[in-house]
Amino acid sequence: MPVSRLRIALRPAxxxxxxxxxxxxxxxxxxxxxxxxxxxxxxxxxxxxxxGTVLWGLAATDRMLLHSGHRLVAQAxxxxxxxxxLGFLALHIGxxxxxxxxxxxxxxxxxxxxxxxxxxxxxxxxxxxxxAAAVTGAVRGAFTSHRGSRWWRVLHMGAYVAWCAALVHGxxxxxxxxxxxxxxxxxxxxxxAVMLVLRLRAPRPxxxxxxRPPGADAGGPRAPAHSARHHRGTRx
Numbered sequence: 001m002p003v004s005r006l007r008i009a010l011r012p013a014x015x016x017x018x019x020x021x022x023x024x025x026x027x028x029x030x031x032x033x034x035x036x037x038x039x040x041x042x043x044x045x046x047x048x049x050x051x052g053t054v055l056w057g058l059a060a061t062d063r064m065l066l067h068s069g070h071r072l073v074a075q076a077x078x079x080x081x082x083x084x085x086l087g088f089l090a091l092h093i094g095x096x097x098x099x100x101x102x103x104x105x106x107x108x109x110x111x112x113x114x115x116x117x118x119x120x121x122x123x124x125x126x127x128x129x130x131x132a133a134a135v136t137g138a139v140r141g142a143f144t145s146h147r148g149s150r151w152w153r154v155l156h157m158g159a160y161v162a163w164c165a166a167l168v169h170g171x172x173x174x175x176x177x178x179x180x181x182x183x184x185x186x187x188x189x190x191x192x193a194v195m196l197v198l199r200l201r202a203p204r205p206x207x208x209x210x211x212r213p214p215g216a217d218a219g220g221p222r223a224p225a226h227s228a229r230h231h232r233g234t235r236x
Contacts, residue, residue, distance in 0.1 A: 039101070042095055045088040047170050049084045049085030050089070050159075050162075051192065054160070054192050055191055055195055060074035062199070082134055106121075109124070120173055123165070126163070130159060130162045132155050133159040
């Protein structure tokens with residue numbers, strides 16, 4: 001029998017196979033095990049991916065080691081890890097609410113949790129700041145004016161505050177973390193600290209801290225044309 005006909009013949013059986021697989025997995029307790037893992041691991045995965053977002057965001061600004069093509073790749077990874085981190089963050093919140101670890105109100109309103117208002121509130125606040133950074137990054141073209149670019153930087157830099165709040169939330173709000181979790185958090189802190197120091201110590205364009213590239217002043221590139229027009233105007 002040709003392969004195409006075999007595929008057509010087996011296509012009606014595919015839904016039955018999927019349903020049978022789901023039934024066997026449910027009978028074996030797979031959904032409960034997955035839920036137990038996500039109850040603990042979704043938040044850790046969210047922090048890992050969002051840490052990667054911060055690291056790749058810092059790497060995308062490097063001009064000493066990375067060429068323009070490399071920076072574009074870093075920006076793409078920065079966006080991809082950000083989307084994955086927000087996805088795991090939403091999953092983390094949903095699982096905690098479904099399992100009764102916190103209330104829906106506390107998940108939306110910062111510092112409204114009845115048991116640990118400060119620690120859970122830090123997580124809620126971090127979620128809003130990460131979301132604000134993601135939205136402003138996606139619509140960066142709307143902040144093209146001088147004032148808009150300032151607001152974009154302020155909102156996007158809020159991701160650093162969110163990341164610090166998420167660290168405290170993750171370490172203190174739930175059950176005592178396992179050793180590998182604490183080690184992972186320390187590695188996250190070390191990686192971001194190293195990248196941030198390298199960025200702050202990197203020379204600015206133009207060779208001076210905070211300086212602009214040569215010719216970047218408002219009248220710099222136009223000086224030769226202005227001089228030529230002046231000479232042409234003074235010719236006899």
